[in-house]
Amino acid sequence: MPRVxxxxxxKPEILDPQGKAVHGALPRLGFSGITDVRQGKRFELEVDAADEATLAEIAKIAETLLSNPVIEDFAVRVEQ
Amino acid sequence: MPRVxxxxxxKPEILDPQGKAVHGALPRLGFSGITDVRQGKRFELEVDAADEATLAEIAKIAETLLSNPVIEDFAVRVEQ
Structure with a gap:
Protein backbone atom coordinates (compact mmCIF):
# COMPACT_ATOMS: atom_id res chain seq x y z
CA MET A 1 0.00 0.00 0.00
CA PRO A 2 1.50 3.37 -0.95
CA ARG A 3 2.61 5.63 1.86
CA VAL A 4 2.61 9.40 1.64
CA LYS A 11 8.96 28.41 9.20
CA PRO A 12 12.59 29.59 9.15
CA GLU A 13 11.71 32.99 10.60
CA ILE A 14 9.71 31.46 13.48
CA LEU A 15 11.39 30.73 16.81
CA ASP A 16 11.51 27.01 17.58
CA PRO A 17 11.74 26.51 21.36
CA GLN A 18 11.74 22.70 21.12
CA GLY A 19 14.64 22.68 18.69
CA LYS A 20 16.47 25.28 20.79
CA ALA A 21 16.03 23.11 23.90
CA VAL A 22 17.50 20.10 22.11
CA HIS A 23 20.35 22.19 20.73
CA GLY A 24 21.07 23.61 24.19
CA ALA A 25 21.17 20.14 25.76
CA LEU A 26 23.73 18.72 23.32
CA PRO A 27 26.93 20.29 24.77
CA ARG A 28 25.87 19.32 28.30
CA LEU A 29 25.58 15.72 27.08
CA GLY A 30 29.01 15.83 25.47
CA PHE A 31 27.97 16.25 21.84
CA SER A 32 29.58 18.91 19.66
CA GLY A 33 29.60 19.83 15.97
CA ILE A 34 25.83 20.43 15.70
CA THR A 35 25.25 24.07 14.83
CA ASP A 36 21.43 24.15 14.84
CA VAL A 37 18.44 21.93 15.56
CA ARG A 38 14.86 22.43 14.45
CA GLN A 39 11.99 20.17 15.45
CA GLY A 40 8.87 19.48 13.47
CA LYS A 41 6.34 16.75 12.82
CA ARG A 42 6.25 13.84 10.42
CA PHE A 43 3.01 12.16 9.34
CA GLU A 44 2.82 8.85 7.50
CA LEU A 45 -0.47 8.42 5.61
CA GLU A 46 -1.36 5.04 4.14
CA VAL A 47 -3.47 5.47 1.01
CA ASP A 48 -5.22 3.15 -1.42
CA ALA A 49 -3.51 4.77 -4.40
CA ALA A 50 -1.01 7.62 -4.57
CA ASP A 51 -2.63 9.20 -7.63
CA GLU A 52 -2.89 12.90 -8.40
CA ALA A 53 -6.34 13.33 -6.82
CA THR A 54 -5.20 11.69 -3.57
CA LEU A 55 -2.05 13.84 -3.42
CA ALA A 56 -4.13 16.98 -3.97
CA GLU A 57 -6.42 15.86 -1.16
CA ILE A 58 -3.45 15.19 1.13
CA ALA A 59 -2.03 18.64 0.37
CA LYS A 60 -5.36 20.06 1.53
CA ILE A 61 -5.30 17.86 4.66
CA ALA A 62 -1.73 19.02 5.36
CA GLU A 63 -2.73 22.66 5.02
CA THR A 64 -5.91 22.53 7.09
CA LEU A 65 -5.39 19.79 9.66
CA LEU A 66 -1.73 18.81 9.98
CA SER A 67 -0.06 22.21 9.94
CA ASN A 68 -0.66 25.77 11.01
CA PRO A 69 0.17 27.72 7.82
CA VAL A 70 0.82 30.90 9.81
CA ILE A 71 3.88 29.42 11.50
CA GLU A 72 4.63 26.15 9.70
CA ASP A 73 5.62 24.94 6.24
CA PHE A 74 4.72 21.49 4.98
CA ALA A 75 5.98 19.17 2.27
CA VAL A 76 4.14 16.19 0.76
CA ARG A 77 5.93 13.31 -0.91
CA VAL A 78 5.29 9.70 -1.86
CA GLU A 79 7.64 7.29 -0.11
CA GLN A 80 9.53 5.03 -2.50
CA MET B 1 25.98 23.64 5.40
CA PRO B 2 24.97 19.95 5.42
CA ARG B 3 21.68 19.07 7.03
CA VAL B 4 21.00 15.74 8.68
CA LYS B 11 7.08 1.54 16.58
CA PRO B 12 4.50 -0.34 14.44
CA GLU B 13 3.24 -2.39 17.40
CA ILE B 14 2.74 0.72 19.58
CA LEU B 15 -0.61 2.51 19.66
CA ASP B 16 -0.40 6.02 18.24
CA PRO B 17 -3.21 8.15 19.73
CA GLN B 18 -2.16 11.31 17.85
CA GLY B 19 -2.24 9.53 14.50
CA LYS B 20 -5.54 7.87 15.41
CA ALA B 21 -7.03 11.26 16.28
CA VAL B 22 -5.99 12.69 12.91
CA HIS B 23 -7.29 9.61 11.09
CA GLY B 24 -10.60 9.83 12.96
CA ALA B 25 -11.02 13.50 12.05
CA LEU B 26 -10.55 13.00 8.30
CA PRO B 27 -14.03 11.61 7.41
CA ARG B 28 -15.72 14.32 9.50
CA LEU B 29 -13.83 16.91 7.43
CA GLY B 30 -14.87 15.27 4.17
CA PHE B 31 -11.64 13.48 3.30
CA SER B 32 -11.66 9.82 2.28
CA GLY B 33 -9.19 7.31 0.86
CA ILE B 34 -6.71 7.55 3.76
CA THR B 35 -6.52 4.15 5.46
CA ASP B 36 -4.10 4.95 8.29
CA VAL B 37 -2.19 7.87 9.79
CA ARG B 38 0.81 7.73 12.10
CA GLN B 39 2.41 10.80 13.64
CA GLY B 40 6.03 11.17 14.63
CA LYS B 41 8.74 13.78 14.91
CA ARG B 42 11.21 15.19 12.43
CA PHE B 43 14.46 16.85 13.49
CA GLU B 44 16.69 18.89 11.19
CA LEU B 45 20.27 19.11 12.46
CA GLU B 46 22.69 21.54 10.81
CA VAL B 47 26.24 20.20 11.01
CA ASP B 48 29.67 21.46 9.98
CA ALA B 49 30.40 18.31 8.01
CA ALA B 50 28.28 15.21 7.42
CA ASP B 51 31.21 12.81 7.81
CA GLU B 52 31.11 9.35 9.33
CA ALA B 53 32.05 10.49 12.85
CA THR B 54 29.30 13.14 12.88
CA LEU B 55 26.70 10.68 11.63
CA ALA B 56 27.70 8.19 14.34
CA GLU B 57 27.36 10.97 16.90
CA ILE B 58 23.94 11.92 15.54
CA ALA B 59 22.81 8.28 15.72
CA LYS B 60 23.76 8.36 19.41
CA ILE B 61 21.93 11.68 19.90
CA ALA B 62 18.87 10.21 18.17
CA GLU B 63 18.93 7.15 20.41
CA THR B 64 19.49 8.95 23.70
CA LEU B 65 17.88 12.38 23.35
CA LEU B 66 15.51 12.53 20.37
CA SER B 67 13.71 9.22 20.71
CA ASN B 68 12.50 6.79 23.32
CA PRO B 69 13.86 3.46 22.02
CA VAL B 70 11.25 1.51 24.00
CA ILE B 71 8.39 2.86 21.91
CA GLU B 72 9.99 4.67 18.96
CA ASP B 73 12.16 3.87 15.95
CA PHE B 74 14.44 6.45 14.38
CA ALA B 75 16.16 6.90 11.04
CA VAL B 76 19.12 9.18 10.26
CA ARG B 77 19.85 10.44 6.76
CA VAL B 78 21.78 13.25 5.11
CA GLU B 79 19.53 15.59 3.15
CA GLN B 80 20.59 16.02 -0.46
Missing part, protein backbone atom coordinates in the same frame (compact mmCIF):
# COMPACT_ATOMS: atom_id res chain seq x y z
CA UNK A 5 4.83 11.43 3.97
CA UNK A 6 3.89 14.90 5.17
CA UNK A 7 6.70 16.83 6.86
CA UNK A 8 5.66 19.86 8.89
CA UNK A 9 8.41 22.22 10.07
CA UNK A 10 8.35 25.64 11.74
CA UNK B 5 17.41 14.57 9.15
CA UNK B 6 16.34 12.38 12.04
CA UNK B 7 12.86 10.88 11.72
CA UNK B 8 11.36 9.46 14.89
CA UNK B 9 8.19 7.36 14.56
CA UNK B 10 6.21 5.22 17.01
Missing amino acids: IVDVMP | IVDVMP
Whole structure:
Protein backbone atom coordinates (compact mmCIF):
# COMPACT_ATOMS: atom_id res chain seq x y z
CA MET A 1 0.00 0.00 0.00
CA PRO A 2 1.50 3.37 -0.95
CA ARG A 3 2.61 5.63 1.86
CA VAL A 4 2.61 9.40 1.64
CA ILE A 5 4.83 11.43 3.97
CA VAL A 6 3.89 14.90 5.17
CA ASP A 7 6.70 16.83 6.86
CA VAL A 8 5.66 19.86 8.89
CA MET A 9 8.41 22.22 10.07
CA PRO A 10 8.35 25.64 11.74
CA LYS A 11 8.96 28.41 9.20
CA PRO A 12 12.59 29.59 9.15
CA GLU A 13 11.71 32.99 10.60
CA ILE A 14 9.71 31.46 13.48
CA LEU A 15 11.39 30.73 16.81
CA ASP A 16 11.51 27.01 17.58
CA PRO A 17 11.74 26.51 21.36
CA GLN A 18 11.74 22.70 21.12
CA GLY A 19 14.64 22.68 18.69
CA LYS A 20 16.47 25.28 20.79
CA ALA A 21 16.03 23.11 23.90
CA VAL A 22 17.50 20.10 22.11
CA HIS A 23 20.35 22.19 20.73
CA GLY A 24 21.07 23.61 24.19
CA ALA A 25 21.17 20.14 25.76
CA LEU A 26 23.73 18.72 23.32
CA PRO A 27 26.93 20.29 24.77
CA ARG A 28 25.87 19.32 28.30
CA LEU A 29 25.58 15.72 27.08
CA GLY A 30 29.01 15.83 25.47
CA PHE A 31 27.97 16.25 21.84
CA SER A 32 29.58 18.91 19.66
CA GLY A 33 29.60 19.83 15.97
CA ILE A 34 25.83 20.43 15.70
CA THR A 35 25.25 24.07 14.83
CA ASP A 36 21.43 24.15 14.84
CA VAL A 37 18.44 21.93 15.56
CA ARG A 38 14.86 22.43 14.45
CA GLN A 39 11.99 20.17 15.45
CA GLY A 40 8.87 19.48 13.47
CA LYS A 41 6.34 16.75 12.82
CA ARG A 42 6.25 13.84 10.42
CA PHE A 43 3.01 12.16 9.34
CA GLU A 44 2.82 8.85 7.50
CA LEU A 45 -0.47 8.42 5.61
CA GLU A 46 -1.36 5.04 4.14
CA VAL A 47 -3.47 5.47 1.01
CA ASP A 48 -5.22 3.15 -1.42
CA ALA A 49 -3.51 4.77 -4.40
CA ALA A 50 -1.01 7.62 -4.57
CA ASP A 51 -2.63 9.20 -7.63
CA GLU A 52 -2.89 12.90 -8.40
CA ALA A 53 -6.34 13.33 -6.82
CA THR A 54 -5.20 11.69 -3.57
CA LEU A 55 -2.05 13.84 -3.42
CA ALA A 56 -4.13 16.98 -3.97
CA GLU A 57 -6.42 15.86 -1.16
CA ILE A 58 -3.45 15.19 1.13
CA ALA A 59 -2.03 18.64 0.37
CA LYS A 60 -5.36 20.06 1.53
CA ILE A 61 -5.30 17.86 4.66
CA ALA A 62 -1.73 19.02 5.36
CA GLU A 63 -2.73 22.66 5.02
CA THR A 64 -5.91 22.53 7.09
CA LEU A 65 -5.39 19.79 9.66
CA LEU A 66 -1.73 18.81 9.98
CA SER A 67 -0.06 22.21 9.94
CA ASN A 68 -0.66 25.77 11.01
CA PRO A 69 0.17 27.72 7.82
CA VAL A 70 0.82 30.90 9.81
CA ILE A 71 3.88 29.42 11.50
CA GLU A 72 4.63 26.15 9.70
CA ASP A 73 5.62 24.94 6.24
CA PHE A 74 4.72 21.49 4.98
CA ALA A 75 5.98 19.17 2.27
CA VAL A 76 4.14 16.19 0.76
CA ARG A 77 5.93 13.31 -0.91
CA VAL A 78 5.29 9.70 -1.86
CA GLU A 79 7.64 7.29 -0.11
CA GLN A 80 9.53 5.03 -2.50
CA MET B 1 25.98 23.64 5.40
CA PRO B 2 24.97 19.95 5.42
CA ARG B 3 21.68 19.07 7.03
CA VAL B 4 21.00 15.74 8.68
CA ILE B 5 17.41 14.57 9.15
CA VAL B 6 16.34 12.38 12.04
CA ASP B 7 12.86 10.88 11.72
CA VAL B 8 11.36 9.46 14.89
CA MET B 9 8.19 7.36 14.56
CA PRO B 10 6.21 5.22 17.01
CA LYS B 11 7.08 1.54 16.58
CA PRO B 12 4.50 -0.34 14.44
CA GLU B 13 3.24 -2.39 17.40
CA ILE B 14 2.74 0.72 19.58
CA LEU B 15 -0.61 2.51 19.66
CA ASP B 16 -0.40 6.02 18.24
CA PRO B 17 -3.21 8.15 19.73
CA GLN B 18 -2.16 11.31 17.85
CA GLY B 19 -2.24 9.53 14.50
CA LYS B 20 -5.54 7.87 15.41
CA ALA B 21 -7.03 11.26 16.28
CA VAL B 22 -5.99 12.69 12.91
CA HIS B 23 -7.29 9.61 11.09
CA GLY B 24 -10.60 9.83 12.96
CA ALA B 25 -11.02 13.50 12.05
CA LEU B 26 -10.55 13.00 8.30
CA PRO B 27 -14.03 11.61 7.41
CA ARG B 28 -15.72 14.32 9.50
CA LEU B 29 -13.83 16.91 7.43
CA GLY B 30 -14.87 15.27 4.17
CA PHE B 31 -11.64 13.48 3.30
CA SER B 32 -11.66 9.82 2.28
CA GLY B 33 -9.19 7.31 0.86
CA ILE B 34 -6.71 7.55 3.76
CA THR B 35 -6.52 4.15 5.46
CA ASP B 36 -4.10 4.95 8.29
CA VAL B 37 -2.19 7.87 9.79
CA ARG B 38 0.81 7.73 12.10
CA GLN B 39 2.41 10.80 13.64
CA GLY B 40 6.03 11.17 14.63
CA LYS B 41 8.74 13.78 14.91
CA ARG B 42 11.21 15.19 12.43
CA PHE B 43 14.46 16.85 13.49
CA GLU B 44 16.69 18.89 11.19
CA LEU B 45 20.27 19.11 12.46
CA GLU B 46 22.69 21.54 10.81
CA VAL B 47 26.24 20.20 11.01
CA ASP B 48 29.67 21.46 9.98
CA ALA B 49 30.40 18.31 8.01
CA ALA B 50 28.28 15.21 7.42
CA ASP B 51 31.21 12.81 7.81
CA GLU B 52 31.11 9.35 9.33
CA ALA B 53 32.05 10.49 12.85
CA THR B 54 29.30 13.14 12.88
CA LEU B 55 26.70 10.68 11.63
CA ALA B 56 27.70 8.19 14.34
CA GLU B 57 27.36 10.97 16.90
CA ILE B 58 23.94 11.92 15.54
CA ALA B 59 22.81 8.28 15.72
CA LYS B 60 23.76 8.36 19.41
CA ILE B 61 21.93 11.68 19.90
CA ALA B 62 18.87 10.21 18.17
CA GLU B 63 18.93 7.15 20.41
CA THR B 64 19.49 8.95 23.70
CA LEU B 65 17.88 12.38 23.35
CA LEU B 66 15.51 12.53 20.37
CA SER B 67 13.71 9.22 20.71
CA ASN B 68 12.50 6.79 23.32
CA PRO B 69 13.86 3.46 22.02
CA VAL B 70 11.25 1.51 24.00
CA ILE B 71 8.39 2.86 21.91
CA GLU B 72 9.99 4.67 18.96
CA ASP B 73 12.16 3.87 15.95
CA PHE B 74 14.44 6.45 14.38
CA ALA B 75 16.16 6.90 11.04
CA VAL B 76 19.12 9.18 10.26
CA ARG B 77 19.85 10.44 6.76
CA VAL B 78 21.78 13.25 5.11
CA GLU B 79 19.53 15.59 3.15
CA GLN B 80 20.59 16.02 -0.46
